[in-house]
Amino acid sequence: MKRAAEIIKQNSSRIMDDWECSVKREIEASNISSLAVRNQLPNLLDDISEIMTRYDGFEGIQKHEEYREIIKNSLDHGRHRATSSHYTVKQILKEYVVFHRVLTEILIENDVYTKEVGIILKYTLETAMLNSASSFSDSLQEMREKLVGTLAHDIRTPISTAYFALDILRCSDSEERFHKLKKMGLKSLEKSLELLEGLLDAISVQAGEGITLNFEKIDLVKELKWVYNEASQIYTNEIGFRCKPKKITGIFDGTAVRRVVENLVTNAVKYGSHSTPVTITVEDEEDQVIISVHNYGKPIARKNQSDIFKFLKRGRDVNSGNLESWGMGLTLVKSVAEAHGGKVGLQSDEEHGTTFSISLMKNANSPGKIRTELNYSEN
Structure with a gap:
C-alpha cells in the first residue's frame, strides 16, 4: 500500500x-x-x-x-x-x-x-x-438563520422610532409638530415594510446568496442624513455627520446602504467608548462615494481585522475572542459594498480609534433587483 x-x-x-x-x-x-x-x-x-x-x-x-x-x-x-x-x-x-x-x-x-x-x-x-x-x-x-436574525433585529429600530413618534404625539401639539411626528412615524413604518420584504426573501436564500438589492437612481445624501438624524435621537453618544456635498446622485439601493451605515453606527456605539462621539463621514469622488464610521474605544485586535468580514472564518474559528459577537452584520456590509462595485475597509488601533469604511461605485449597476453574493474570498 x-x-x-x-x-x-x-x-x-x-x-x-x-x-x-x-x-x-x-x-x-x-x-x-x-x-x-x-x-x-x-x-x-x-x-x-x-x-x-x-x-x-x-x-x-x-x-x-x-x-x-x-x-x-x-x-x-x-x-x-x-x-x-x-x-x-x-x-x-x-x-x-x-x-x-x-x-x-x-x-x-x-x-x-x-x-x-x-x-x-x-x-x-x-x-x-x-x-x-x-x-x-x-x-x-446558519446563513439563513443569521440573515433572518440580522434583518429581524434591524426591523426593531424603525418600529421603535414609529412607536416613539406616536407615543409622544398629543392632541394639543402644534400643527408643525404634528406633521413632523407623523412624517417620522410614516417614514419608519415604510422602512419596516422594506426590511420585512428582505426578511421574507432571506428565508429562501441558496448557497452563496445574500439579500436581494433593489437599485435605483437616488440622492444618497438624503438616505445618509436619515440615518444620522435617527441615530442622534436614539443613542446617548454624540453622533457627528461630515458631508460637504448637499447631493450625491447615483444608482444605489438606498435601503441597503442605510442598513449598512446603521449597522456600523450601532457597532460603534456598542463596542466603542460611550463618552466620545461616533462620526459618519461621506466623501464624494468622481465615480464613487466613500462612507466611513469612526469611534474611539477598545480597538479590534490586528490578528482579527482581516477576518472580521468573513462569514466562513467566524463560523469556523470559535475561539477568536469577541469576533463572533459582531454577528452576520459585517458580512452583509461587505456583500452590499461589493454589490455596488465597491469594497470594505477597517483601521483600528488604540491611538486613532476604529474606522469602518465602505466604497460604493455610483454607476456600477443598472436600475433593478439583484441578489447579493456571500462568495468565498482568499483575500
Whole structure:
C-alpha cells in the first residue's frame, strides 16, 4: 500500500488537474477560480496518502471506519461550497465521485490498485462526502438563520422610532409638530415594510446568496442624513455627520446602504467608548462615494481585522475572542459594498480609534433587483 501512497504523491498535480478539468466540465456551479474550486482537496489527497502509508499491511482495514485526518478538510470544503453560488449537496457529492474516479484510474494505470487500496479510498471518501454534505447543509442553515436574525433585529429600530413618534404625539401639539411626528412615524413604518420584504426573501436564500438589492437612481445624501438624524435621537453618544456635498446622485439601493451605515453606527456605539462621539463621514469622488464610521474605544485586535468580514472564518474559528459577537452584520456590509462595485475597509488601533469604511461605485449597476453574493474570498 506504501507504493500506492507514493504514486498519489508523485502524481498529485496531475490528479488535481484531471479532477478540476472533469469537475468544471460536469458541474456547472464549479466555474470559479482554480484556487477556489480546488479548495481543501489537495490537503485531502495528502491525507489519503498518509492513511495508506500508516495502514500498510494492517489487517482489519474494513473495521476501521474513522479517518480523522480528512474530517477537518472535508468540513471546510462543505463550508466553502455553501458560500459558492448555485452549489447543491448533489453537486458536492458528485465532486467526490469524480475525485474517486480520477484517483482510481491513476492507481490502476500504475498497477498499484488492490483490494486494500480500494477499501481505503472507499472509507476515506465516504467519510469526506458525509462531512462535506453535512457541513454544507449546516452552513447554509446558519446563513439563513443569521440573515433572518440580522434583518429581524434591524426591523426593531424603525418600529421603535414609529412607536416613539406616536407615543409622544398629543392632541394639543402644534400643527408643525404634528406633521413632523407623523412624517417620522410614516417614514419608519415604510422602512419596516422594506426590511420585512428582505426578511421574507432571506428565508429562501441558496448557497452563496445574500439579500436581494433593489437599485435605483437616488440622492444618497438624503438616505445618509436619515440615518444620522435617527441615530442622534436614539443613542446617548454624540453622533457627528461630515458631508460637504448637499447631493450625491447615483444608482444605489438606498435601503441597503442605510442598513449598512446603521449597522456600523450601532457597532460603534456598542463596542466603542460611550463618552466620545461616533462620526459618519461621506466623501464624494468622481465615480464613487466613500462612507466611513469612526469611534474611539477598545480597538479590534490586528490578528482579527482581516477576518472580521468573513462569514466562513467566524463560523469556523470559535475561539477568536469577541469576533463572533459582531454577528452576520459585517458580512452583509461587505456583500452590499461589493454589490455596488465597491469594497470594505477597517483601521483600528488604540491611538486613532476604529474606522469602518465602505466604497460604493455610483454607476456600477443598472436600475433593478439583484441578489447579493456571500462568495468565498482568499483575500
